[in-house]
Amino acid sequence: xxxxxxxxxxxxxxxxxxxxxxxxxxxxxxxxxxxxxxxxxxxxxxxxxxxxxxxxxxxxxxxxxxxxxxxxxxxxxxxxxxxxxxxxxxxxxxxxxxxxxxxxxxxxxxxxxxxxxxxxxxxxxxxxxxxxxxxxxxxxxxxxxxxxxxxxxxxxxxxxxxxxxxxxxxxxxxxxxxxxxxxxxxxxxxxxxxxxxxxxxxxxxxxxxxxxxxxxxxxxxxxxxxxxxxxx
Amino acid sequence: xxxxxxxxxxxxxxxxxxxxxxxxxxxxxxxxxxxxxxxxxxxxxxxxxxxxxxxxxxxxxxxxxxxxxxxxxxxxxxxxxxxxxxxxxxxxxxxxxxxxxxxxxxxxxxxxxxxxxxxxxxxxxxxxxxxxxxxxxxxxxxxxxxxxxxxxxxxxxxxxxxxxxxxxxxxxxxxxxxxxxxxxxxxxxxxxxxxxxxxxx
Amino acid sequence: xxxxxxxxxxxxxxxxxxxxxxxxxxxxxxxxxxxxxxxxxxxxxxxxxxxxxxxxxxxxxxxxxxxxxxxxxxxxxxxxxxxxxxxxxxxxxxxxxxxxxxxxxxxxxxxxxxxxxxxxxxxxxxxxxxxxxxxxxxxxxxxxxxxxxxxxxxxxxxxxxxxxxxxxxxxxxxxxxxxxxxxxxxxxxxxxxxxxxxxxxxxxxxxxxxxxxxxxxxxxxxx
Numbered sequence: 001x002x003x004x005x006x007x008x009x010x011x012x013x014x015x016x017x018x019x020x021x022x023x024x025x026x027x028x029x030x031x032x033x034x035x036x037x038x039x040x041x042x043x044x045x046x047x048x049x050x051x052x053x054x055x056x057x058x059x060x061x062x063x064x065x066x067x068x069x070x071x072x073x074x075x076x077x078x079x080x081x082x083x084x085x086x087x088x089x090x091x092x093x094x095x096x097x098x099x100x101x102x103x104x105x106x107x108x109x110x111x112x113x114x115x116x117x118x119x120x121x122x123x124x125x126x127x128x129x130x131x132x133x134x135x136x137x138x139x140x141x142x143x144x145x146x147x148x149x150x151x152x153x154x155x156x157x158x159x160x161x162x163x164x165x166x167x168x169x170x171x172x173x174x175x176x177x178x179x180x181x182x183x184x185x186x187x188x189x190x191x192x193x194x195x196x197x198x199x200x201x202x203x204x205x206x207x208x209x210x211x212x213x214x215x216x217x218x219x220x221x222x223x224x225x226x227x228x229x230x231x232x
Numbered sequence: 233x234x235x236x237x238x239x240x241x242x243x244x245x246x247x248x249x250x251x252x253x254x255x256x257x258x259x260x261x262x263x264x265x266x267x268x269x270x271x272x273x274x275x276x277x278x279x280x281x282x283x284x285x286x287x288x289x290x291x292x293x294x295x296x297x298x299x300x301x302x303x304x305x306x307x308x309x310x311x312x313x314x315x316x317x318x319x320x321x322x323x324x325x326x327x328x329x330x331x332x333x334x335x336x337x338x339x340x341x342x343x344x345x346x347x348x349x350x351x352x353x354x355x356x357x358x359x360x361x362x363x364x365x366x367x368x369x370x371x372x373x374x375x376x377x378x379x380x381x382x383x384x385x386x387x388x389x390x391x392x393x394x395x396x397x398x399x400x401x402x403x404x405x406x407x408x409x410x411x412x413x414x415x416x417x418x419x420x421x422x423x424x425x426x427x428x429x430x431x432x433x
Numbered sequence: 434x435x436x437x438x439x440x441x442x443x444x445x446x447x448x449x450x451x452x453x454x455x456x457x458x459x460x461x462x463x464x465x466x467x468x469x470x471x472x473x474x475x476x477x478x479x480x481x482x483x484x485x486x487x488x489x490x491x492x493x494x495x496x497x498x499x500x501x502x503x504x505x506x507x508x509x510x511x512x513x514x515x516x517x518x519x520x521x522x523x524x525x526x527x528x529x530x531x532x533x534x535x536x537x538x539x540x541x542x543x544x545x546x547x548x549x550x551x552x553x554x555x556x557x558x559x560x561x562x563x564x565x566x567x568x569x570x571x572x573x574x575x576x577x578x579x580x581x582x583x584x585x586x587x588x589x590x591x592x593x594x595x596x597x598x599x600x601x602x603x604x605x606x607x608x609x610x611x612x613x614x615x616x617x618x619x620x621x622x623x624x625x626x627x628x629x630x631x632x633x634x635x636x637x638x639x640x641x642x643x644x645x646x647x648x649x650x651x652x653x654x655x656x
Contacts, residue, residue, distance in 0.1 A: 078647075126607070133604050137597060141587075144594035148244060150655045154587045157644050158601070161583065164636075230244065243655075280521065283654050305521050312514040319513075320453040329449060332442035333522060335435060 005082045007224045014217045021217065025210030032207045035200035043197075050197070052110040058205040059102040062212055063131065064169060066096035070138075071163040074156035086152035087227065089159060090142050091219035095212055097135035104128060123172035124180040131169055134162040233258060233383060233414060234279070234297075239288035241271065241278055248274050249433055252288070256416060258382070259409045261426065264418040266433030272418035273313065275433065276387050279416070280310060309379045313387040315368045319361035323352065323371065326360060327378070334379045346377050349400065366392045376404070384408065386417040401425070439524065440532065447536040457502065458540060462548055465498040469555055480557050487556035488566060488617045492610055495545055495570060499577055500599040502541050506585035507533065507649065517653055526653075527646030534575075534582045534641060542574035562617055569613035572630045573606075579637040580605050586648035590655065608633060 003009040036054035043050035070089050077085025107125070108118040119125065138155055145151030173182040193201070236254040240247065248271040256262055264272045277283045279290060281297055281304075290297040292304045317326045327343060330336070347353040350370045352363075360368060369392050376384060390398055402425050405415055451458065472490050476482055510516045519529055549570060553563045584601035591597065609630070616626045 130604060130607060133600075137601060137604070140594060140597055141591070144591050144597065146592060147590055147655050150590045150651050153651050154590075154648055157647055158587060161605075161640060161644055277654075282517070302523055305523055308521065310518070310521055312517065314512075314514050316514045316518050318450060318515075321449060325449055329442070329446045332445060333439070333519075335438060335442075 005076070005084050007084055007087060010084065011221060011224060014221055018214065018217050021210050022214045025207055025214055028203055028207035028210055032200055032203040035203055040197055040200050041194075046114060049110060049113050052106050053197075054200050054204045056103060056106040056110055057201060058208040059099045059106065060128070061205060062208050063096055063099040063103050063128075064166060066092060066099060066212070067131065067135070067159075067163065067166060070096065070159050071166070074159045078153065078156050078160070086156060087220060087223045089138070089155055090152065091223045092216050093135055093138040093142065095215055095219070097132065097139060099208070099212065100128065100132040100135055104132060122180060123176040124169070127165060127169040127172050130165055134165060138162075233293060235291040236279065237289050237291070239275070239278060239285050239290070241274055241283060242286040243274075250287075252431065252433075254429070254431055256383070256414050256429075258412040258414050260414045260428045261405055261409060262414075262416045262429040262431065263425075263427045264416065264431045264433060266418075266420065268420060270433040272420075272433055273387055275431075276310075276385055276416070276418060279385065280308070307381050308383045308385055309376055309381045310385045311372055311375060311387065311389065313391075315372050317360045317368060317371055320359065322359055323356050323363075326371070327374065330375055330378050334375075336378045336380060338378055338380060342377070343374070346374060350374065350397075366394060366397065369393060370397060373401070373404075376408075382413050384413065384415045384417070386415065388419065389417050390419055390421070398424070436523075439522065443519070443524070443532050444536065447533075447540065451536075451540040457505070458544055461498050461502055461541065462544055464501060465494055465545065465548065466552070466555075468494045468497070469552055473555070484557040484559070487553070487558045488562060489614060490556060491549065491552050491558070491566065492570070492573075492613060495549075495574070496577065496603065496606055496610065499541060499545060499574065500581065500602050502537075503581050503585045503598050503602065504595060506537060506581055507589055508585070511589050511649075511652060511656075516649060520653070525646065526649040527642030530582050530586065530642050530645035530649065534578045534645075537581060538575055538578040542578060546570060546574065561620075565617045565620065565623065568627065569616045569630065572627070572634055573609045573613050576609050576630075576634050576637050577602065577606060579634075579641040582641055582645045583637075583648075586645040586652070589648065589652040 003013040032054065036051055040051070040054075042048050070092060073082075073085035073088045075085075076082045077089070107128075111120070112118050138159060141155050141158060142151065145154070173180055234254075234256045236252060239252040239254075240250040242248065252275060254262065264275060266272050274283060278285050281290070281301060292300050297304055318329070321329070331338065344353065347356070350373070352367060352371060352374075355363060355367070360371065363371065369389075373389070389401060393401065405425060408415060469490065472494070473483060476486070507516065510519075516526075516529065520526060524532070546567065549567055550563060552558075553560075553566065558566070580602045584598040584605075587601070588595055588598040612626050612630050612633070616623055616630070619626070
């Protein structure tokens, strides 16, 4: 597991797995789109628009997952002095921002036919919007400091402070009465979603994960190189 | 009093200086010499425990400096290469604030004498922002007297001063050493001050 | 005792500094009132609408005008090296952050707190709501000071993009606004909402010395 904290070990592993991950993501996307657009049934209430879910839900999960991993790496970087955490944060923040943006856009496309509005200010939507802005602030902070040592540590501190938003995003549908439906898939109970919809959702989630991983590998490698040559 | 052993500092994988050894006993004047950007300020910051050194250790009165930090801070006056006086306030206010901040028991007549020797007494009710750079620098040295501490650490004390003031500093340094105090200061030029130790960076 | 003296004289210093820069504080207040004026004219002088949205306007403008002075939170002391001198004088960075936060609260937020009644008269807000507004801002402004301390210490070394500091404060003050407006609009649940605000205050207050202290230390190390 050393490749998770050591840049040179990471580079070795990344060279091995980059191509398989990319190919896997393409296969999963093909499979997932086939399942989600053709094989899976229409919802009896929502009709065909339910298919937006297969983009919306995976990207939302991954937006949260990315931020959670960034938080863990920030703790690791600050508390245990693992510089790879800083590299990871710098490289991965834009990916998380894109996932959040996909989630917001697909959500509002879904919301227009279902709720009759592009956007409502309920707790889930607001907290996801805040997550997006936090991602943007992380990116802008990465761009606007001259001194790298200060920059990466300050960004890590900011990510830690901003992580208070994560539980709010996750539990907002349970804590407040919102228009957004509560989670239908949870670890502890039997999911309230039909297996015929569950399959494409899972496949799409893995497809998103793989493409995210592939881009992350590329970006982390670039970041390592630019640090070695003292560019960033 | 203070011993520096094999000190090296790295920033962004670049070595700034290596293997500095330094020991200061009471009555010593140590000069840190070097070109611009050779790491004089960094060394001073490392001694003040603001910057973590990559290798090496610093001892204060026989103990590791880190474990004895606040005792060290209670015995050191640090004057940076920038002036810390508050530009918006008058000289009098600044002196009052310093006196209170450092819990100084110095009396007013001593300060008046010091001001007179620094030729700052006529500006007492003026704002610091109006003084010239050299005068602000001289005002900064008033802290040495107000804080009344053993070890002086001065970053570029002689830049921007005229010849009279440099002469005055010389006198002050010698007086301080006579009173069992010690001084570490940095300079990029030859100061013409009697020093006991010289560190070349 | 020595320590207590140091705290007292820290505030003596802050008091002297703020007294000499009194026009800055006054400008903040003037900004606040001028923005209220502009709001009134952009909505139109309809009394009912104004009293409907008045509370929201007051809170928004309080937030905006208190973030105006963020630039000065640590920047001056950082640039002339006074933060370092305070630290060498035996105050840890986290403790300096706490002292500075309270100083910001006293010298920037309390004047706003005092000017709320006048704003309420201008915006036609009923007297009973004024109490709730003041109570919520009393707690909320301390939260804002803590957030301001965190964000401005983060941006000490950021020379390019200082507006980021204000954005950080605003994004984290969203829950403060939500619960404060909740207090004013739902008076029956005053107790529970004010408890939530207190909770947020305690969280932010606990994070503040850690985050600000670390950022101050970093900036001074690398300056």
